[in-house]
Amino acid sequence: MLVGRTGTDNLVIRGARILDPIEDLDARVDVRIDGGVIAQIGLELDTNEHRVIEAGGLTLAPAFVDPHVHLRTPGREDEETIASGTAAAAAGGYCAILAVPNTDPVVDDAETLRGLRARAAAEAQVPVGFMAALTKGQAGEELAELGSLADAGAAAFTDDGRPVAAAGVMRRALQYNAVTGRMIAVHCEEPSLTRGGQAHAGPVAAELGLGGWPSLGESLMVSRDLDLARDTRQPVHLMHLSARESVEHLRRALAGGVRASGEATPHHLCLTDEAVRTLDPNLKMNPPLRADEDRQALIEAVRDGTIAAIATDHAPHSLEEKDVPFEAAPFGVTGLETAFAALHTYLVRPGVIRLETLLERMSAGPAAIFGLDRPRIAVGAPANLTLLDTEARWRVKPSRFRSRSTNSWLLGKRLEGRVKLTVAAGRVVHES
């Protein structure tokens, strides 16, 4: 399902703290990579004339997997390309990303998908999986050819950017998808409740005169899709959860045996709608930033595993699109290059979540949901590694982004924690 170059790099990473929570590995040992594969883990390894990376004081972890990226290709290559988006992913410590299909044209037929995969094979810095549309044109009316798309390499199916408004269409999609074995990822939004919505329906939006986008607009659809998953006995993945009520629905469904999963974004985990008071268009996203009780519920769900994946929903927008008043700006912010640093700064440093939990939710969690090989630090595993400096402090500047777009909610912020090196599919794809 993933496409991209694989490498045969030879490396010895020396002196780092090796941290792979799932492998139960937390030790100060060396790692040797032969031909892109982890060959040995231990003390004072032979370097075999490999390149040696002195990593004392740094942390080596399984590289990250982002299940929700807008590569804007085809159609808006001015905002992002496969090359620039995957370079941004590499800089953020990712070894694999999944791209959503709400492009122009929408990826809803096998030919378009094959074309993208061919381009990615040549251009991608890290392996990419392309998700395909669930319904034709993402119009929410007729199913896309899920079988043909799966055969052509679709990584999953989603109409992300918009909901499948009709329950009957969603039910048919879940039923039919049993033949593909791919995940269906849903953007939960009840359009009749969110029309004109610009910010979380609460006191801040009321004061600012912004149209309200209520929590219920999400949670009602979450509840519906969980019920449909239960009814069809098919799995469903809930994208970019933002509301406390949505988390509660998911937790209850999981306890009842529904095959469901959920993701949360760094911005929903770090910010509340209070930030919108600045009317900065880089704080406008869909779903919107919500109240602190929602943020706390998301954090708790990430902690206890109800939300098993952190996804950036990296959504590049051109300067001219965002350089307008708040109300006129499109939804979406970038996130690939800042996700780890932001979550480390705002959640791990203050002791809100453990580093081990964050690493797991950014890597093994999303990989498992989408049936991807789990990046791991074990002898014989392909090298998918990220080397982190948890002490490094840096300021987020537009000129530093590999992404073609700079619509980050973190511009000007000082962050603690930095990706020093990324190895994806056996190849060093990023060094700083």
Add this chain to the structure above:
Amino acid sequence: MTDLRVVGGDLLAPPGDERRHLLSIADLRTDDVERLLATARSFALSQERDTKKLPTLRGRLVLNVFYESSTRTSSSFELAAKRLSADTLTLKAVGSSVDKGESLKDTALTLSAYDPDVIVLRHPEVGAAAFVARLTDAHVVNAGDGKHQHPTQALLDLYTMREAFGRLEGLHVAIVGDVAHSRVARSLVQALRLVGADTVLVGPPALLPGGLAPTSHDIDAIRDADIVYVLRMQKERMLAGANFVPSLREYTERWGVTPERVRDGQRVMHPGPMNRGVEIDPRVADSEASLVVDQVRSGLVVRMAVLYDLLTTGPVPVEATVEVA
């Protein structure tokens, strides 16, 4: 006249950047409001003379940029600038490069090239005034940004209330109607809080957002108010299918401000333009209780005060001050 004493130092604006723009009532403190109202008062006295023009802002340039239609606000800003001897230029979106798709950013940069001292902006989008303020060296006055803020309207309303009641603190104001779509209401609620007046919002449930002020769905809640402040029912938002209210007829029946619902001693205000026979009965609009025309008059002197306050650091000039015993 009440006992107004204008002493130079009283009207000195604070130094620094915080008074560079007037974007939102939320940016003001109580003493800012007091200073602006006192300045407006001194200009009101100047307007009672035969020669109404003051030389205060001679040579300054005030640009009025209106992306939405306006009668009261645009005319009063233009007249306020003229009464202070500033040069003015009013630009309406219709017939300008906006028609050709020019962005707000480019319009703001283009107009800034004339080195205006003040840009007065009305725009349909929340955050437009703050956006332009980041782009220009001019002082920006928000004359309405979407449903967000209309601070000079709130200031002229306070001025009108004080003229009518002689005080603001402790006044009880009922704001009736479509609060949800009203920048006037958002600014006014904040302004009333700053001066120690209290507010109740009255109207249909879907038009009363939570968290701004106490609310009531019962028109009887206006009974205890000193002032009944009637908001315009924006007919274009009340189209069939929007379902904020079942119909304008039912709205009028339940929440229309009629002579039967106004008690003696209450005063009635409306920011205009009025829908006579919808939110306000014409018999109320034209009654002794109505302060609607006073509001328009207040608009002129309050906007003179706002322009003056942004562009000068000294006291109100001698020719504009009047000693009152």
